[in-house]
Amino acid sequence: MPDVRIRLDHSVTPDDTAALWPVYDAVFADHPSFAAWRERVWDRHTVRGGFRLARAYRESELVGFAYGYIGEPGQWWTDNARRVLAPDVADAWLGGHFELVSLGVLESARRSGIGRELIRALLADLEPGRVLLMATADSTDPARRLYASAGWQVLGPGIGPGTVILGMRTGRAR
Numbered sequence: 752m753p754d755v756r757i758r759l760d761h762s763v764t765p766d767d768t769a770a771l772w773p774v775y776d777a778v779f780a781d782h783p784s785f786a787a788w789r790e791r792v793w794d795r796h797t798v799r800g801g802f803r804l805a806r807a808y809r810e811s812e813l814v815g816f817a818y819g820y821i822g823e824p825g826q827w828w829t830d831n832a833r834r835v836l837a838p839d840v841a842d843a844w845l846g847g848h849f850e851l852v853s854l855g856v857l858e859s860a861r862r863s864g865i866g867r868e869l870i871r872a873l874l875a876d877l878e879p880g881r882v883l884l885m886a887t888a889d890s891t892d893p894a895r896r897l898y899a900s901a902g903w904q905v906l907g908p909g910i911g912p913g914t915v916i917l918g919m920r921t922g923r924a925r
């Protein structure tokens with residue numbers, strides 16, 4: 752991973768948010784505007800307990816990111832995951848888990864280990880525990896290949912068609 756620097760932060764400034772948006776939008780293109788993304792997602796997520804953001808820079812260019820927070824009952828994702836997972840799996844994994852909400856690397860920077868390194872940095876000093884994410888059900892997708900190679904296991908169906916929930920135990924809980 753030559754010339755790539757990864758940094759981890761537990762809060763963001765307005766400048767950080769403005770700089771992240773074009774990268775987020777280039778990778779996911781799933782919100783109509785910066786304002787909509789902030790209102791519906793980003794500004795809600797950044798204030799949650801345990802929020803952390805890993806960013807990858809090539810030279811001074813932001814080329815990738817990963818972020819998450821501690822998931823709790825009463826939050827949309829945790830409550831819906833409980834609805835779709837088998838009850839014993841939900842009991843074992845949900846509540847106080849770390850939720851890896853989003854991971855993205857610009858197309859021009861892919862396949863050089865940045866995605867793997869972003870996850871490593873994001874989870875590096877987490878308390879021992881459970882980490883969850885949702886991904887496509889297509890096990891040949893690049894992200895699914897990355898998660899499989901990093902030891903994530905499929906816990907059950909995801910929220911919405913064509914998705915699955917994956918989990919990994921970190922630290923001593925492994």
Ligand SMILES: CC(C)(COP(=O)(O)OP(=O)(O)OC[C@H]1O[C@@H](n2cnc3c(N)ncnc32)[C@H](O)[C@@H]1OP(=O)(O)O)[C@@H](O)C(=O)NCCC(=O)NCCS
Pocket residue numbers: 778854855856857860861862863864865866867868885886887892893894896897898900
């Ligand atoms: C998924 C994503 C973050 C991977 O980023 P990346 O920097 O290219 O990933 P890495 O270079 O660290 O790859 C790590 C491993 O993942 C697997 N992998 C990644 N991309 C792959 C691809 N296109 N084909 C096959 N395997 C792939 C490989 O096992 C790879 O290890 P290897 O290079 O030693 O073989 C990137 O493809 C992306 O941003 N995709 C669009 C957004 C997305 O799907 N995010 C995840 C949502 S759940």
